[in-house]
Amino acid sequence: MRPVRSIGEASMKLSPNTLQGIETAIANYPRKQSAVMTLLHLIQEERGFLSDEAIEWVADKLEIQPIKVLELVTFYPHYRREKLGKTHVRLCRTLPCALMGAYRVGDRLEAALNCKMGQSKGDGTLTLEYAECLAACATGPVALVDEDLYENLNLPGSLQTLVDTVRDRSAEGASAL
Numbered sequence: 001m002r003p004v005r006s007i008g009e010a011s012m013k014l015s016p017n018t019l020q021g022i023e024t025a026i027a028n029y030p031r032k033q034s035a036v037m038t039l040l041h042l043i044q045e046e047r048g049f050l051s052d053e054a055i056e057w058v059a060d061k062l063e064i065q066p067i068k069v070l071e072l073v074t075f076y077p078h079y080r081r082e083k084l085g086k087t088h089v090r091l092c093r094t095l096p097c098a099l100m101g102a103y104r105v106g107d108r109l110e111a112a113l114n115c116k117m118g119q120s121k122g123d124g125t126l127t128l129e130y131a132e133c134l135a136a137c138a139t140g141p142v143a144l145v146d147e148d149l150y151e152n153l154n155l156p157g158s159l160q161t162l163v164d165t166v167r168d169r170s171a172e173g174a175s176a177l
């Protein structure tokens, strides 16, 4: 676990909308500390991930220990500690998809895209990770590329289509960086 540095409130430059949302969220609770999850969501929505600075800022704002905020961030998988790549691939590994070969698909994706599951490429073009049920269990294994669903990834040609799509999007993402 990375240590949280002590950084002042001034280092977080959040948008007026996010700041407004934060004040509204805090006002909704009898104890401001209860708004911690909402604040983390709002900041992640704006920044894409939760940095050390964000954790320290939330702790200052709510007058709680930074370690308590860090515990929440590291416990719940929907909170991110790293920025997402421009293209985001999520491969379902819940039981029905796992039984249909999701882990084999994951191994092949890692090799074809030169990126480990659970990691982002150093150039910021791609994040590859496992996810839990994507609500398409009858057509597994399935993956989301950004918001587009790819199904039956164990059928001939389907994985190559997915890989080609990801490579195209990653190349576009690289030129946009």
Ligand code: FES
Pocket (backbone or CB within 6 Å): 092, 093, 094, 095, 096, 097, 132, 133, 134, 135, 136, 137, 138, 140, 142
């Ligand atoms: S188990 Fe994979 S989509 Fe439901």
